[in-house]
Amino acid sequence: MKSKYFNKLSSFFENTNEQKIEEIESFHNKIGSILKRELNNAKKILEEENKIVIEEIVKIDLKISSLLENVKSPKFIVEKIYDLTIESNKISNVNKFYKEKEQVISHLKQLNLDLEEIISEILNSIEEEINTELIRINNEIHRGNKKIPKIKINKRSYVFDHQDNTGTGKAFSDLIEFDLVILKLTPLPFLIHDSILFKNIEDSAIDKIIEQYSTEQKQIFIALDGINKYNENSKKNLMKNRVIQLNDSRKLFNQDWS
Structure with a gap:
């Protein structure tokens, strides 16, 4: 249309x-x-x-009208609302504090993980520095393919590994090497080695150890039984730096305990 x-x-x-x-x-x-x-x-x-x-x-x-029919005074309603409001605020605060607590716990866990990582990095750095110096000093003291001691440092423990060489002499020699490394790498002011450490170490190794002592600027105190079995350079260093020398006529005690 x-x-x-x-x-x-x-x-x-x-x-x-x-x-x-x-x-x-x-x-x-x-x-x-x-x-x-x-x-x-x-x-x-x-x-x-x-x-x-x-x-x-x-x-x-x-329903509201039915409930209010049994209420004699509006005061009851006000008080009930007030109580419910307080209870609601309490629940809200509890929920708020719980969330904050969870956030703090989560943050604390992360901080602990970060701390563990930092500690691990520091320990690994210390471990690497010590082991590097152990390699150097071991090669200077021992001839041939002597196994080099190695330290493994954990947060709550450490292992000083003699590399399956359990001989007494090698164990004491490794200990002396470790002490010299710590003396070199730390503020440790002096070092003391008793004669018992040297008894089972081969003479040629002791000559090299005395040579290491002589190059150190810090104080080192040692007790050594007899020096005639060592080389001339060792005797010279020992005599030059001695503080006290004992013999049959010059005893440390009036009583002979041997």
């Missing part, structure tokens, strides 16, 4: 395609009809839902 305005449109524009315009208007009318139908359907659904909500509100109002 043609629109009543088509004739007026033709008076303004020549060669107007009235058929095309009519098709467009028909399409618009169909779209309008569909939208109207959809809107009416949506309206019905919303009206039904609104009706249900209103019914629920009425039910709640009735």
Whole structure:
């Protein structure tokens, strides 16, 4: 059906395609009809839902009215609300503190992990420095393929490994080497070695140990039984740096305990 305005449109524009315009208007009318139908359907659904909500509100109002019928004074309601508010605040604070506690615990765990990593790095650095110096001094004291002692440092313990060489002489020699390394690498002011450490160490190794003593700037105190079995350089160093020398006529005690 043609629109009543088509004739007026033709008076303004020549060669107007009235058929095309009519098709467009028909399409618009169909779209309008569909939208109207959809809107009416949506309206019905919303009206039904609104009706249900209103019914629920009425039910709640009735329950409230029923509860208030037994209340003689509004003071009861105020006190009840006050108590519930306090309880709610308590629960909120507990929940807040719990979350804060969990955050602190998590942060503390991370700090402990970071601390463990730092400690491990420091111990590894100390371990590497000691073992490097042990290699150097062991190669200077011993000839041939002597196994080099090695230290492994953990947070709560350490292991001084003699590399399966359990001989008494090698064990004491390793100990002396370790002491010399610690003296060199730390602020330790002096070192003391008793004669018992030297008894089972081969003479050539002791000569090298005395040579190490002589190069150290810090004080080293040693007790040694007899010096004639050592080389001339060792004798010279021992005689030059001796503090006390004992013999048959010069005893440490009046009583001979041997």
